[in-house]
Amino acid sequence: MRALEAQSEAAGVSTEQLMANAGLAVAQEAWLLLGTLEDRRITVLVGPGNNGGDGLVAASHLAEWGAGVVCYLLREGPDDANLQKAIEQGAESQVLSQDTTADAIEASLAGTDLVIDALLGTGARSIEDGSLLACVLDVLVRVRDKTPRPLVLAVDMPTGVDADGGAPDERAVAADATVALGYSKVGLHLQRGNELAGRVQVVDIGLPVAPEPAAQETHVMTLRDVRPLLPQRPADSNKGTFGKVMVAAGSRNYVGAAYLSASAAMRGGAGLVTAATPASVYPLIAGRLAEATFLPLPESESGRFYAGSGSELAAGLKGYNVLLLGCGIGQDSGTLGFVRDVLLTLESDDLETLIVDADGLNNLAQIPRWWESVSLPLVLTPHPGEFGRLTRLEVKDIQSRRLQLAREKAQEWRQVVVLKGANTIVASPDGGAWISPFASAALASAGTGDVLAGLIAGFAAQGLSPLTAAIAAVYVHGATGELLGDQMGDTGVLAGDILAAIPRTIKEIKS
Numbered sequence: 001m002r003a004l005e006a007q008s009e010a011a012g013v014s015t016e017q018l019m020a021n022a023g024l025a026v027a028q029e030a031w032l033l034l035g036t037l038e039d040r041r042i043t044v045l046v047g048p049g050n051n052g053g054d055g056l057v058a059a060s061h062l063a064e065w066g067a068g069v070v071c072y073l074l075r076e077g078p079d080d081a082n083l084q085k086a087i088e089q090g091a092e093s094q095v096l097s098q099d100t101t102a103d104a105i106e107a108s109l110a111g112t113d114l115v116i117d118a119l120l121g122t123g124a125r126s127i128e129d130g131s132l133l134a135c136v137l138d139v140l141v142r143v144r145d146k147t148p149r150p151l152v153l154a155v156d157m158p159t160g161v162d163a164d165g166g167a168p169d170e171r172a173v174a175a176d177a178t179v180a181l182g183y184s185k186v187g188l189h190l191q192r193g194n195e196l197a198g199r200v201q202v203v204d205i206g207l208p209v210a211p212e213p214a215a216q217e218t219h220v221m222t223l224r225d226v227r228p229l230l231p232q233r234p235a236d237s238n239k240g241t242f243g244k245v246m247v248a249a250g251s252r253n254y255v256g257a258a259y260l261s262a263s264a265a266m267r268g269g270a271g272l273v274t275a276a277t278p279a280s281v282y283p284l285i286a287g288r289l290a291e292a293t294f295l296p297l298p299e300s301e302s303g304r305f306y307a308g309s310g311s312e313l314a315a316g317l318k319g320y321n322v323l324l325l326g327c328g329i330g331q332d333s334g335t336l337g338f339v340r341d342v343l344l345t346l347e348s349d350d351l352e353t354l355i356v357d358a359d360g361l362n363n364l365a366q367i368p369r370w371w372e373s374v375s376l377p378l379v380l381t382p383h384p385g386e387f388g389r390l391t392r393l394e395v396k397d398i399q400s401r402r403l404q405l406a407r408e409k410a411q412e413w414r415q416v417v418v419l420k421g422a423n424t425i426v427a428s429p430d431g432g433a434w435i436s437p438f439a440s441a442a443l444a445s446a447g448t449g450d451v452l453a454g455l456i457a458g459f460a461a462q463g464l465s466p467l468t469a470a471i472a473a474v475y476v477h478g479a480t481g482e483l484l485g486d487q488m489g490d491t492g493v494l495a496g497d498i499l500a501a502i503p504r505t506i507k508e509i510k511s
Helices: 002-010 015-034 050-064 081-088 102-109 132-144 193-197 223-229 255-267 307-316 333-345 359-364 384-391 395-400 402-413 448-461 466-488 495-510
Strands: 041-046 068-073 092-095 114-118 151-155 177-181 199-203 218-220 244-248 272-278 293-297 322-325 353-357 378-381 416-419 425-427 433-435
Touching: 002 015, 015 050, 015 114, 015 151, 015 177, 015 199, 041 050, 050 068, 050 081, 050 114, 050 151, 068 081, 068 102, 081 092, 102 132, 114 132, 223 466, 223 495, 244 255, 244 307, 244 448, 255 272, 255 448, 255 495, 272 307, 293 307, 307 333, 322 333, 322 448, 333 359, 353 359, 353 448, 359 384, 378 448, 378 466, 384 395, 384 402, 395 402, 402 416, 402 425, 402 433, 416 466, 425 466, 448 466, 448 495, 466 495
Parallel strands: 041 068, 041 114, 068 092, 114 151, 151 177, 177 199, 218 433, 244 272, 244 322, 272 293, 322 353, 353 378, 378 416
Antiparallel strands: 416 425, 425 433
């Protein structure tokens, strides 16, 4: 955005004109939030930079339209034309100082209907204890906890949230909505920025130039993007039209993982799904998976795959275009040998896509520089703990740099990486990244990751590339979680509930 604003100035559209457009857009969003401006009180918190200027322009329009507007300025600029215009339209103003007591600010905010946060925007930085800004934010937190509480509309970014990574200062105040000016900011779509931003509305501010394509573009998945990715289902099709998936999953202690991942591949539309399981697991799931076929494989005494299982799996893969490996297979020397044999011996002529999930990843992490020996296109689907084992990093470090690390490792490993969690990230080997818009507690239960892995396999079987299969599956999975969260609440939604709802979600997206 900084580069675009500079280019706009050179193209004849001044910063003042962009600010005028931005302020008008903010005022319009404020009106939409409130529904009416008659007898409404609006407080605008004005910072010292362009973000504060946007807030003052908004204040001018809102006062002109009939709202009661008060502007609190952290610093008054000399001959500020935007401030003077707001005052001329009827807005009140007060310059805050260290002498202004917190009680006085709190009293003035009492009864306000809407607070417009125009303090820092994308200029987020650590907020010093004892500073005037810290005082204002502390007061706003207290006011937000009272009833009735005012709505908060953030201009570009909630104050204190990093525009690039989403990490907030401890004083960052949650907004009900955020007006993203020109283009959205990455930090609005990563945790906890996504949580603090509320509803994000991107508005046009009249930039006359489009952004140059970046080497590492970042996208937010949208329904419009995903709809054309979903496989079509011609009326004259048959099961052979939609591909064949082999799911190598399960062990004596994790029977459900095989059921969930194989079922999800079917729910995603694969024409035929075969569950390759340790021999003792087969009778435990065969009754529930009536629509699947089975490949019981030799097992160790602990009821897991072992190195000898790999050759039989490879022999059974003829005619299959996708393999899902790892859900619930456990970890020991035998499973390590099994994963090594499968991953390092299969060729690209054997399969179109191999998805590695769960214990497949945990075993893979024990193979030094594994990516140098793999010739297959993979989709790796780690949660932060599994990603930590693959990268030798702490989970807290991963969570603070999710987008950066997912992108770096996808490029280093030359494979698609799906870093799961709230706002799941899909990273491509070419440096591109896609962020899921969904963060749902309804998905925070055992087995939902198995469902996601199976869904990726089902989409890949129908001809989607590893990347597009991952993007489509992550979106459908997240949308299903949100749908069930709305219907059932965020407690007690099971992986089986997600399975059953997938076809309905796909239907709604297509329509």
